[in-house]
Amino acid sequence: MILGLGGPELLVVLVVVLVIFGPKNLPKLGSALGKTVKNVREGMEGEEEDGEKPEDKTEDESASE
Numbered sequence: 222m223i224l225g226l227g228g229p230e231l232l233v234v235l236v237v238v239l240v241i242f243g244p245k246n247l248p249k250l251g252s253a254l255g256k257t258v259k260n261v262r263e264g265m266e267g268e269e270e271d272g273e274k275p276e277d278k279t280e281d282e283s284a285s286e
Contacts, residue, residue, distance in 0.1 A: 226234070242250055 239247065
């Protein structure tokens with residue numbers, strides 16, 4: 222079960238996506254979706270590595286001046 226959907230429901234969703242976008246556009250759509258997910262993950266990892274939020278850095282810099 223993915224997102225609370227069983228096999229028949231996933232099949233219906235895939236058929237609807239295929240009808241809407243067509244078989245020629247599915248590779249482009251998949252590629253764009255993959256790049257978006259990759260960018261979001263990299264952005265989330267970057268925030269965790271910094272340890273501070275960007276807002277905190279600007280407040281610290283202005284307080285030290």
